[in-house]
Amino acid sequence: MAERLCVITGAARGIGLATAQQMAAAGSTVVMVDIDGDALAVAAGTVPGSVALVRDVAEPGDVDAIAQEVEALGGRLHALVNNAGLADFGPLAETTAERWHAVMRTNLDGPFLMTQAVLQALKAARGAVVNIASISALRASTLRVAYGTSKAAVAHLTQQQAVELGEFGIRVNCVCPGPVRTKLAMAVHTQEIIHAYHDAIPLGRYGREPEIAEAIVWLCSPKASYVTGQRLSVDGGFEATGIGLPALRRATNGA
Numbered sequence: 001m002a003e004r005l006c007v008i009t010g011a012a013r014g015i016g017l018a019t020a021q022q023m024a025a026a027g028s029t030v031v032m033v034d035i036d037g038d039a040l041a042v043a044a045g046t047v048p049g050s051v052a053l054v055r056d057v058a059e060p061g062d063v064d065a066i067a068q069e070v071e072a073l074g075g076r077l078h079a080l081v082n083n084a085g086l087a088d089f090g091p092l093a094e095t096t097a098e099r100w101h102a103v104m105r106t107n108l109d110g111p112f113l114m115t116q117a118v119l120q121a122l123k124a125a126r127g128a129v130v131n132i133a134s135i136s137a138l139r140a141s142t143l144r145v146a147y148g149t150s151k152a153a154v155a156h157l158t159q160q161q162a163v164e165l166g167e168f169g170i171r172v173n174c175v176c177p178g179p180v181r182t183k184l185a186m187a188v189h190t191q192e193i194i195h196a197y198h199d200a201i202p203l204g205r206y207g208r209e210p211e212i213a214e215a216i217v218w219l220c221s222p223k224a225s226y227v228t229g230q231r232l233s234v235d236g237g238f239e240a241t242g243i244g245l246p247a248l249r250r251a252t253n254g255a
Helices: 012-025 035-045 060-073 095-116 119-125 145-168 182-187 191-200 207-222 247-253
Strands: 004-008 029-034 051-054 074-080 128-132 171-177 231-234
Touching: 004 060, 004 095, 012 074, 012 145, 012 207, 029 035, 029 060, 029 191, 035 051, 060 095, 060 119, 074 095, 074 119, 074 207, 095 119, 095 145, 119 231, 128 145, 128 207, 145 171, 145 247, 171 207, 207 231
Parallel strands: 004 029, 004 074, 029 051, 074 128, 128 171, 171 231
Antiparallel strands: none
């Protein structure tokens, strides 16, 4: 029987995998969920004692199966990290109904279904939920009509869950990562885009996956015992810049 369980969706790579590694290092048995079985098998090999489940969080039947498998493990479910997400970027005119619904099913339905499915276990452990949104939940951008809208909905879902579940001792928070230096981002971001982000972010760089994971692990821990219903931007100050133009900042700093 595992004493402390943590379920992480979208755990085969990126922020999900970094969080799984840190949770395991902190002493949790990590249930790693992902739709990509091959990548998950490789990732689980880097997380000692983990349990790998190939499931789709957008499918209610798969979500029920996850809940049953978590229950069979025993132990206390101290944390659920709803990280699985689908990134689909494109102009409004080219975003078909099929693309829109696919994004919503994974990014919004997934956190709703997962939290609902393991709710009794979370109540028993007075556990914590962290939903992963995006800086796109807080500030609009081009080509993100489906993605940004889904993440804004996740941010509000977090507050709905926090208000309703607080009486059971369950804390629910949301992490909104800014631009992160993932393999995917570096593959699709041109040097011009990279320079533009560096200009726009006060810390002058992309975030790193372990840095986002640190915030998630903290929110799941007793150190954040009085924190719930919050949207934490882990973004190098990107959200705070508002309309502050990089050129104006450089002029102010005498650069």
